[in-house]
Amino acid sequence: MRVFIDGTPLFRQRTGVGQYTMHLVEALFRVDEDHRYTIFSFALLGRGAKRRPIPETPRVAYRFMRYMHLKVFNAIVRKLTAPPIDLMLGSRPDLFFFPDFVRFPLPLGSRAIAVVHDLSFVLHPEHVADRNRKYLTRYVPRTIDKCQHIVTPSENSKKEIVEFYGTDPDRISVVSPALDHTFFYPRADTEIEAVSKKYGITKPYVLYTGTLEPRKNIKSILAAYAQLPPEVRDSFSMVLAGGKGWLDREIKDQLEALRHLDIITTGYVPDEDLPALYSGAALFVYPxxxxxxxxxPLEAMACNTPVIVADNSSLPEVVGDAGILVDAHDSAALGxxxxxxxxxxxxxxxxxxKGLERAKLHTWENSARRLLDIINEVGARP
Incomplete structure (x- = not known):
């Protein structure tokens, strides 16, 4: 089969969706020896067309739309309508794969698979930027309706899609994110010491990693740390490792009120520092x-760190019995x-x-094989 993949998430600064797409597609190309793939994106007048996030091979090619800038395309999609992507590409492959929530119109008739990562934009709209919420609210229902199959990263997200949109569960498959176990593994003391020194960490610490934004419930982490007995706080720093996020004013105010405590904010942490940062933590919290x-939490477990997570959404699936579950709204229980x-x-x-054992179950090759099964099944339909 000829399969076209929307590569736009690969060319942006890679956050969750971009990392999922990158690792899943790389693994797909490793495990599939039959199909031919084309990654498509935008490169006005050829600018940026030399970038190849994933190397080309005889079965992996790139196609760039050189007559339109991605920002122009996005503006058209948000303000007017979604253009027919197959006509713009001038191709009718056997299958399209859209990894970032939205399937664009395919009037030439190709089948399509899309990844709907979660339903935060309808279930928790207060945590989603208004422009993005409107975009997803408009296009995700059409995507679910028009695609031959939907992929989602967790059983919880599948359940929510079925319940909210009335989708046939047989049209949805779970392809979970995974880990690169050559990268996320327990690091040596020398690496841990070097990273700790880089971020000004001088004693054992409790760790959170991720964007500092309301959805991540930073306020409960800070409240829980503040209520620890003084002798515990004296022995452990609280490290918040991540860049500033959306609507972070209250977090800043809370940090200012607690500035007398040993709370370290690192700012954005590059990927190469994360394994040692996880490995050095006495505890990882993610409410x-x-x-x-x-x-x-999966990354932390792979680096031999005990975890506490919230008992909501997909998090119980991630940690199983290898982590402690807590009500996200109960900072006293978290403490x-x-x-x-x-x-x-x-x-x-x-x-x-338990965490190390559970983390080993999540490999990109396993996830890629599940996706390949879906590609084979959807592509074989008449």
């Missing part, structure tokens, strides 16, 4: 209010669990052991 999947893990080495060791 997010909603996640389509939630990669940071008590933090105190318990930090004060009980046997419990922490048990969580580490």
């Amino acid at each position: 997010s209010l909603y996640e389509g999947f939630g990669m940071p 008590l669990h933090m105190e318990k893990v930090l004060g009980d080495p046997a419990l922490a060791d048990e969580l580490r052991r």
Whole structure:
């Protein structure tokens, strides 16, 4: 089959959707020896067309639309209508794969698979920027209706799509994110010490990684840390590792009110520092209010760090019995669990052991094989 892949997420600064797309597609090309793939994107007048996030091979090619800038295309989509992408490309492949929520019109008749990562834009609109919320609210229902199959990263997201849109569950498959285990693994003390020094960490620490925004529930992390007994706070720093996010004014105010405590904000942390940062943490906390999947707890477990996560959305799927679940809105309970893990080495060791075992189950090759099965099934339909 000829399969066209929307490569736009690969050319942006790669956050969650971009990382998922990159790793999944790379693994797909490794496990599939039959189909031919074309990654398409925009490069006005050829600018940027030399970039190849994934190397070309005899079965992997690139196609750039050189007569329109991506920003112009996005403006048309947001303000007017979604243009027919197959006519713009001048091609009718057997299958299109859209990894970023939205399927564009295909009047030439190709089949399509799209990834709908979560339904935060309708279930938790307060945590989604207005422009993005309107865009997804408009186009995701059309995508679900028009695609031959939908992929989503968790059973929870699948359940939400079925319940909210009335979609046939047989039209939805779960292809979960995974880990590069050659990258996320327990690091040596020398690496941990170097990264700790880089970020001004001088004693054992509790860690959160991710954007500092309301959906990640930073206020509960800070409230839980503040209520720890003084002797525990004196022994452990609280490290918030991530860049500033959307609507972070309250977080800034809370940090200012707690400036007398040992709270370290690192700002954006490059990928290469994350494994050592996870490996050095005494505990990882992630009481997010909603996640389509939630990669940071999985990354932490792979680096031999005990985890506490919220008991909502997909997070129980991610950690299973390898982590502690807590009500995201109960900062007192979060604080008590933090105190318990930090004060009980046997419990922490048990969580580490279970976490390492669970993380090993998540490989990109396994996820890519699930996607390939879907490609084969959808592509074979009459």
